[in-house]
Amino acid sequence: MSLKSDDTLNRTTRQSMAEFGAEIERTFLAFVEDHSLTMLRYALVAVYVWFGLLTMTGTSPTAGLVAEMFPFVPTEVFRLVLGGWEVTVGLALLSRRTLRLAVILLASHAAVVMLPLAVFPAQTFSYFPYGPSFEGVYIIKDWVLLGAVMTVGGFVGRND
């Protein structure tokens, strides 16, 4: 086999591999374009309903800390209210009519559950202020969840 034809073969192989890669990327991007919002919305529904129920039954990892900030409310009652609030957010995300209600409920929820970062830095940070503890990272992740609900609230109604 001459050097030239070998070279041609390589070029063809490389081209078809590049095309294959581009094909995979196109498929992925088309999926992202069409379905990412729906995926996000149902991920949020699952997380809020599921973890809301856990809060109500007292197995949420951070509800205890949040409840400690309100010593004048009995823990049991507080858990039920907080968990019910979360379940409501999750259910409200299911319908377009109640999407904005979910955003409003969640904004107020976020304001409350973020408070332990400021009120109990000893529990939420192992190295204040750059090294959060496990409770800390769990709470800080809620920023993303808040942003996600805001995004869903802004887009879902208008696109379809």
Place this chain on the structure above:
Amino acid sequence: MSADVKSDRPTDAEIPFVVSIQDRLRRTDRALESWLAAHGVTFLRYALAMVFFWFGIVKPFGVSPANPVVETGIFFLPFDIFFPVLGWWEAAVGVGLLFKRTIRFAVYLMVFQMLGTMIPLFSAPSMTFSQFPFVPTAIGAYIIKNWVLLSSGLVVLAKVDLEDDQ
């Protein structure tokens, strides 16, 4: 009741203050919707960037609370090498999300990392669940939240206008 039955009672539309309240609610809702549509994705993008960079960069410096999760859940990889690499990987995702030119690359990195974080749910269920599969422990809940982060990354990729800063 059929709609054409005339009643002496005024309908909602005939009571001025009800109409004005409805109007105001509708206007507020519309304003909120367009505000969210304009800024929701931006908020989401920077929240993701912060979380990824921050929680990633603490790993190689030994102040991350995730050590036991990775050590137990990803027991089949050498922890001393994998953990810092994972940290820098996450930090790269965080930085990549900040620039429109690198968002796509960052999201690709993120998809692999995120699918990896799901492994402990199956490889170490005794650590991630107190009652499999419905009652996760704190660690399990932390991992499950990643579904939202992963979908968020995809939404950012779909909704951020990648062309406008070039």
